[in-house]
Amino acid sequence: MDRFDPLWLATVQAVFSADSPVGKAVLDRGLRYVFINKTLAAFNGCSIEDHLGHTVEEILPEAYPILAPLLHGVLEGSAPHAEFRVSVEMPHAPGALSEWEATYLPIPMEDGTVGGVYVQAVNLTAKLLAEQALANSEKQLRRVLDSLFAFVGVMSPDGTLLEANRAPLKAAGIDAQDVLGRPFWETYWWSYSPEIQDWMRQACVRAAQGQVVRKDVTARMVDDTRMTLDFMLVPMRDDNDRITHLIPSAIDISDRLAAQQRTESALRERTVLLQEVHHRVKNNLQIIASLLNLQARNVAPEASQALQDSQNRVVAMALTHQLLYERNDFSTLELGPYLRRLMASLRDAHGEIRHRVDLRVDAPDSGLSIDLNQAVPVALVVNELLINALKHGFGVDGQGEVAVRAEWSDQRIAVTVADTGKGLPAGFDFRTFSSLGLRLVTLLTEQLGAEMRWPMAGQPGSVFTLLLPTGVRPS
Template sequence: MQASAPQAGAGALSLSDAALDQLFASDLPVGLAVLDGELRYRRINHMLSAFNGVPPEQALGRSVSEVLPEAWPQLEPLLRRVLEAGEPLLGFEVLLEVPSRPGELSQWEASYLPIPDGAGNVQGVLVQAVNMSLQQDAERQLRTSAARLRRVLDSLFAFVGVLDVNGIVLEANRAPLEAAGISFEEVHGRPFWEAYWWSYDPAMQHWLREAVRIAAQGQVVRQDVVVRVRDDARITIDFMLAPMLDDEGRVQHLVPSGIDVSDRVAGERALRASEARFRSVFEAAPDGMTLVDEQGRMLLANRAMGRLFGSEAGELLGSRIDRLVPAADRPAHADHIRSYFADAQPRLMGKRKRLQGLRADGSLFNIEVGLNPIPGSEPPEVLATVVDIDDRLAAQAQLERALKEKTALLNEVHHRVKNNLQIVSSLLRLQSRHVDEPVRAVLRESQSRVKAMALTHQLLYERSDFSALELGPYLHRLAALLREAYMEPGKDIAMQLDLPGEGLSISLQAAVPCGLIVNELVTNALKHAFTQRSQGLIRVRAARDAQGWFEIEVADDGLGMKALPDHDQCATLGYQLIPLLADQLEARLALVEGPGTCIRIQFRQPGSAA
């Protein structure tokens, strides 16, 4: 902290309480405070409170050391000098840290004046202070604000200026100056009506003088006027002269502004062209279209709308749209309109409301209605598109009938295939009664394979879905059939089935080879895995991973095998079939290491991406 040397004055200040009240109530740009003999604040104006950064109610009654602890070491000797010597310190400068600017030094200019009592003794100090740093910041901000305002004005395409109440030009933005090819100096300080823009026509100048007089009285003047621009050209602008009022409602300045009407005219021309295009499309549309307000009145209707309902389009205008539905549906239709306008949203093609329409001759037909609110319309309006769907519904009904017929046919086909396979299975069973045991075993295996294929068609028939089969229930029922067919007397082989009830859908093309592979693996486990014991466990698991691969495992805790048999060298039909069926599925076969035997099959749905 550092301060310039204060200079002592010749005498003390003598002020009455009334004078102090008047002084502190005034709107001075100087900070004022009265300190008592103990250097406590007894009075402080809002300016000094703002300079210090401490509200008046927090300063009154407290000492300077409490209010300004960082500045106190510099201020104390100066204040005590005034108290003890009774001489003022005038116009000194000091650098202090105050709460309004913590962590930095502020430049102050101050005067300390002694306040004597009736006997001439100093009873306090009158402080006059200005925070020069805050004032400099305020001036910089004012200059910055003015520069920013100038940039904003100059960035406007509109013509904007500022006049005094007598019509003298004080400000003008860049747009009107560049349009006229003149500089600001050519208009600054001159009457507005004498500027280049108006000097071509005395009648226009007279009108502007009268406009200034009217605006100075607080009224707004607005009119389309012709102005002169660069190269003595003329344009028409939408001109307005508006008064600028102070806080007390007095006219301080006048603000002229103007917008080139040619842009507006171009916009109006574009709007008319757009309306013409809309009208052309609207009238040429093959579907019925009508513009409806929130009361349900038809404001516009195209020719197709008239044809749909057997009327001229003009006959529909102004009438309520519910005249186009049967009388019994009108109360509900009115409710639909009210609820729709309460939260109007586009109703897409797939969400169209289907109902019946009423023609002028009283006949009914099926229609579909699409709704699209008109953006920005006030009051709200909606464009309704009406389509006659009688032909479409007839075609749809015909397709549904054909689909039912084909479904019934496929159902019958699968039913008959299942029955035929069951007949084949029965024939094999009958044949096995009249042959030796080795042949009987072979026939029984063939019968098992036929049952696996028959089960596929049975499940398709039961579900009436011929595109896919749920693999979990299919393998569950297949495992039960195999256990029943191959379980030898005196043995207790348990089946553990880890199969989902749904969600594992497989195509018919893959279901048959998949079922036959599981049939061969479970049959082999039942026949050969437990030859040396009477109890055991066979586990069948099926799942699908995130990449879409099906994974089926058939495992047992029996004797086990070291490697998959070579199907070319294998004598049993089952192990010759398994690789062939796996090739048909494009599946991967693997023997999983562990106790017993575990064979894993991995494949993807036929036709899926690899």
């Protein structure tokens, strides 16, 4: 070691202290380690300190018989050995051969002699194992992709198809060489339609710009059949956020669409059936109302009034089914349109009153809907309150106004029937009153789980408010 130039030694020491994937060492003429980097020391299975001052034979006893002729040949001035391969047994892996690619170079001295050997070595075993692991990983990935029924591929950013798994090839009855290396939009799956090809070309452009593209598309399959796909095109980026590839993927949704179409067809049939049911119920109720009207013409005045009241109730129920039929919605009923229709019906039924009593409705056309199971009870309650106001509120020749209002009130729908008539008589108690109409109001309010706010007795005018439990007000 003393024979080596100090400047050269300092340079070698600096080089050897730097990290490198290549193993490096300096041997003197006795084949003792003068320098060794940590990469080669790790390959040999010893620390750097354990190498220094020891011979190759001491560190690598099993490999030395193979390495010795090569090393001595360099010391004796023969040609250097560059990038040769050798298989040797290493101390840390007895019984297993390790593949190396090595270079042995003579270190010339100032007097022209060889002062030692420069060693550079790469452990090919680790490299080969890594390459084999990568190859096995790629094979495993290929097996996984080929076992998927989904369609998966890899494209370059310009839209050239580089890889495709087995599923889309088998489904189309084609081989990989038929589509790989071609622009994706020109492949068999899309070439049946210029419109599809143009869309696919634009999709590749958008994905190359960083967009994720998704759409249901129709692809051509074996024997020129068609398959509907949920298609997605996603850009793949590297660590520097550069788009390196485009990943097309798709799943067959033909069965799902067929099931959806069957469901939609069944829903249409159900809608038609329910329409017919409500239409027939409405017609039957109107027949009953007409029969009651005919009956009322041939009985005493007291009985005629009772039949007229019953007719009004039947008409109120018929109106409910008429609106459900017209709106094509069999789950809810909008209060605004219903109340206006009900008021018009009562105005027609009480023609003698409408010239002196103003009837009006204050309710929105939408936004105040009630459940179907609430519709008929609410209709009957409002009908009874309106009839009560018209019959008892204004006498024979009184004038005034009857108003129906519907609105939201503290997460409940409030339906108010108010009149400017005489009001309830003093001492009135709804719990003991014998009127059939108001008894119906009480029973129907309980059935709805609602709250009825009664007007003050003995005062002019009446205000009835029905508060319906409907849950949270829609936004």
